[in-house]
Amino acid sequence: MEPMDIEPSSSTSNLGINYYDSDVIGNGATAIVYRGFFDVPEKKAAIKRVFVQYYDVFENELKIWSSVDDNVNIIRCFKYLKWEEPTGINLYFAMELANTSLQNFVEQNPQDYVSIKNYLRDACKGLKWLHGKRVIHRDIKPANIMIFDNGIAKLGDFGISKKISSITEGTNSMGRGTGDYLAPEVIEAIDTKQAFVNTTSLDIFSMGLTIHNSLAQGNHIFGSVFRRLLNITSGRMDWSNLVGxxxxxxxxSLVSAMIKYEGKDRPNIEAVLNHPFFWNYKKDLRFVMSLAKSFSDKNIPEIKQINSKYSDEMSKTMMDGDWRQYIEDASLELFTANHKRKYKTSRIMELVALIRDKNEHYLELNTLLLMDDFFGENGEFSDEKYIKFFTSKVPHLIIFLYCTMQSIKVKGRFKYDYYTDDRKNFTMLT
Incomplete structure (x- = not known):
């Protein structure tokens, strides 16, 4: 199979783009993506051929795209050119060639949630880079998150991106994104043939849907394809397929904030990346330990407020707010044996204190807890096993504490370490 060579005009004669016309990677209404290379066969690439009348990227955005390097989670554009053909002037892009997309990965590995979360984090990092350049993507979806052999994911299809300051006509049939992932304000603008302002909140909404769908085995939170647009504009959601x-x-907690109806109520991408959904066990433990240290004085008034709020939240789920119900009696007895302090299990901050105390004095724990079946790992105490024991037994622990501390306007170093300046509060949905 011989590659087709796109010979550029004389002014750009150093830009050689080659593709295999029978090796199509993707095909849409306005573009075709081929497997190919640029300059020399060793420089493999995905070659995107786009009719220029459908491509509304300004020259400035193309320059920004071309400036992407290997340290950014955005598919790189190595070269691009315009070429006049019998059918008209087309744009050709030589882009990084990925192994697969997040959509395909979820279809093949629907319960590999750890990998999926890592890919989503990478995509959000790419979005942060774009928003930092005052560019919005406008077509975020699982099919446009590309995965490479090294385990890194990058945002792809820069094709309909725009500067934040620009306005798009609702009557324009192109450049609005994919219908299933459009924000309600865009859908309504299209329906009423009105213009809408391009803001980063459009991307946040689409990324929120992408996060949910990737963790719900590909199921859309707004239901079947026939009712989806109506459900998006009416806020009718189905959480039943989400991972437990x-x-x-x-x-x-994260997605519900990202897909709020009003764009102004959605968090920015910095707050999204800082949300506990993307934390690892080290940050979980550090958060709980820092919280316990900040409230080591039992007389601090916020402690009573936090305990009371926890009881209120649990009452919504027909639970009584006693965290003892989540931890087996045998395990709890192992924790509290040989310790002078008595923990009041009706108060969530007492669980925070227990986690701190036992972590700081793990050598005093019952020897059974130091075995590999509990918190031991090859003869050593494992912080990972330790904090994951609590977050698995009390799955709402981190989110409740994070959201509550945000709502009571925590200050000082604790706020600096775990919260951004974004004023949109996250909540724990029960």
Whole structure:
């Protein structure tokens, strides 16, 4: 199979783009993507051929795209050119060639939630880079998150991106994104043939849907394709397919904020990346330990406020707010044996204190807890096993504490370490 060579005009004669016309990677209404290379065969690439009348990227955005390097989670554009053909002037892009997309990965590995979360984090990092350049993507979806052999994911299809300051006509049939992932303000603008302002909140909404769908085995939160647009504009959601447990609680808190009806109420991308959904076990433990240290004085008035709020939240789920119900009696007895302090299990901050105390004095724990079946790992105490024990037994623990501390306007170093300046509060959905 011989590659087709796109010979550029004389002014850009150093830009050689080659593709295999029978090796199509993707095909849409306005573009075709081929497997190919640029300059020399060793420089493999995905070659995108786009009719210029459908491509509304300004020259400035193309320059920004070309400036992407390997340290950014955005598909790189190595070269691009315009070429006049019998059918008209087309744009050709030589882009990084990925291994697969997040959509395909979820279809093939629907319950590999750890990998999926890592890919979503990478995509959000790419979005942060774009928003930092005052560019919005406008077509975020699982099919446009590309995965490479090194385990890194990048945002792809820069094709309909725009500067934040620009306005798009609702009557324009192109450049608005994919219908299933459009924000309600865009859908309504299209329906009423009105213009809408391009803001970063459009991307946040689409990324929120992408996070949910990737963690719900590909199921859309706004239901079947026939009712989807109506459900988006009416806010009718279905959370039933979302992964359960601690990850599900965190994802629900994050996604619910990202897909709020009003764009002004959605968090920015910095707050999204800082949300506990993307934390690892080290940050979980550090957060709980820092919280316990900040409230080591039992007389601090906020402690009573936090305990009371926890009881109120649990009452919504027909639970009584006693965290003892989540931890087996046998395990709890192992924790509290040989310790002078008595923990009041009706108060969530007492659980925070227990986690701190036992972590700081783990050598005093019952020897059974130091075995590999509990918190031991090859003869050593494992912080990872330790904090994951609590977050798995009490799956709402981190999210409740994070959201509550945000709502009571915590100050000082604790706020600096765990919160951004974004004033949109996250909530724990019960």
């Amino acid at each position: 447990g601690d990850m599900g609680v965190r994802a629900k």
